[in-house]
Amino acid sequence: MGGSGLNMSRRIRRTPYTDKVEDCGVSGFTVVNHMLLPKLFNKTVEEDYWHLRENVQIWDVSCQRQVEIIGSDAEKLVQIMTPRYIGNMKIGQCLYIPLLDENAGMINDPVLLKLEDNHFWLSIADSDVLLWTKGLAYGLNYDVKILEPEVYPLAIQGPKAEALMASIFGDKIKEIKFFNFKFFDFLGSKQLIARSGYSKQGGFEVYLNGFNLGSKLWEVIWDAGKKFNITAGCPNLIERIEGGLLSYGNEFTIQNNPFECNFDKFLSTDSDHTYIGKNSLEKIKNEGVKKRIKGILFDSVPCPPCAKPFPVLSKKGAKIGQVTSGIYNPRIKKNTGLSMIDIEFWDEGNIIEVQLGDNKITEGIINNIPFS
Numbered sequence: 413m414g415g416s417g418l419n420m421s422r423r424i425r426r427t428p429y430t431d432k433v434e435d436c437g438v439s440g441f442t443v444v445n446h447m448l449l450p451k452l453f454n455k456t457v458e459e460d461y462w463h464l465r466e467n468v469q470i471w472d473v474s475c476q477r478q479v480e481i482i483g484s485d486a487e488k489l490v491q492i493m494t495p496r497y498i499g500n501m502k503i504g505q506c507l508y509i510p511l512l513d514e515n516a517g518m519i520n521d522p523v524l525l526k527l528e529d530n531h532f533w534l535s536i537a538d539s540d541v542l543l544w545t546k547g548l549a550y551g552l553n554y555d556v557k558i559l560e561p562e563v564y565p566l567a568i569q570g571p572k573a574e575a576l577m578a579s580i581f582g583d584k585i586k587e588i589k590f591f592n593f594k595f596f597d598f599l600g601s602k603q604l605i606a607r608s609g610y611s612k613q614g615g616f617e618v619y620l621n622g623f624n625l626g627s628k629l630w631e632v633i634w635d636a637g638k639k640f641n642i643t644a645g646c647p648n649l650i651e652r653i654e655g656g657l658l659s660y661g662n663e664f665t666i667q668n669n670p671f672e673c674n675f676d677k678f679l680s681t682d683s684d685h686t687y688i689g690k691n692s693l694e695k696i697k698n699e700g701v702k703k704r705i706k707g708i709l710f711d712s713v714p715c716p717p718c719a720k721p722f723p724v725l726s727k728k729g730a731k732i733g734q735v736t737s738g739i740y741n742p743r744i745k746k747n748t749g750l751s752m753i754d755i756e757f758w759d760e761g762n763i764i765e766v767q768l769g770d771n772k773i774t775e776g777i778i779n780n781i782p783f784s
């Protein structure tokens with residue numbers, strides 16, 4: 413490999429599966445949490461989209477790094493980091509939680525896993541949560557250890573994922589409920605498997621503990637997967653936009669509050685616990701939310717890659733947002749995009765314009781997410 417355009421070095425960390433991904437013909441990577449994330453194999457994103465909806469895929473999502481928090485103040489620390497109440501969380505459960513800074517700006521949108529009382533993993537999107545968390549614990553003098561464990565998530569996604577995983581790990585796999593996890597034996601090691609993943613097609617994530625087991629895990633799943641028509645894949649842009657799965661750094665950043673990201677249902681506004689950004693969040697709520705992430709349908713010929721955001725304009729030419737992820741959806745037969753949109757224009761059905769290039773403006777329509 414090496415044709416990805418990235419100049420590889422130790423800073424751009426390989427994963428336990430990178431050799432396998434290269435054997436499978438990866439044709440490009442991005443970098444998330446300073447680690448390689450495959451972007452494309454020797455197929456089109458459209459072929460991958462159809463395959464994911466009907467079969468099963470194996471994804472190297474090791475870049476979903478874990479921030480492990482353990483110690484007598486672990487729950488206290490996690491709780492001050494998020495407006496979502498975690499006091500009733502059960503061991504074996506996952507929760508999608510917004511992390512806020514003091515201005516109620518989004519630090520990250522991780523999946524929280526409760527391993528034991530006072531023992532958690534934050535399965536993070538692309539920002540340096542390890543440093544934020546260590547800084548908080550140090551400043552507050554909390555009794556916790558915070559580390560990045562040797563854990564490398566591997567996602568098995570698609571409608572045939574359950575049958576495949578049951579053929580390897582047994583029928584106990586079927587008992588895992590959505591956003592829950594259980595432990596399974598793998599070659600004498602104990603591995604955490606959750607029913608979750610960055611697609612709407614269903615599936616599992618193996619939080620592999622131990623770099624050295626990576627190629628073996630890949631091989632076992634690959635061999636058992638042959639009869640389920642398995643392929644190597646990666647988070648699929650068409651499917652993710654259609655399903656309304658947001659990407660930190662793309663759809664939203666530290667400049668945005670969780671209301672703007674439609675995270676209202678993850679905010680536990682009925683809970684009276686304190687957390688960083690609480691005053692700011694209440695002020696924002698009282699003043700009213702001024703923009704939100706919405707879907708946009710535009711044009712029926714495939715748009716160029718959204719390498720930089722496409723400005724979204726009102727009919728009068730004012731900038732009212734920007735498409736931060738966009739791609740042609742072959743099922744809907746239109747381009748689909750995600751854009752933060754100003755309040756006056758965010759109603760479904762409103763007609764807007766999308767600027768695809770210097771000389772290309774196309775009409776678009778606001779759509780609720782997920783797209784259907």
Ligand code: THG
Nearest residue numbers: 476508521522523535536537608609610617657658
């Ligand atoms: N899996 C794991 N870690 C992750 C991701 C993941 N870390 C980074 C990134 N993805 C975090 N972002 C998301 C976004 C959406 C979801 C999970 C992580 C997700 N949402 C469900 C949905 O929208 O349907 C359900 C959320 C809920 O209702 O609780 O799954 O993918 N390990």
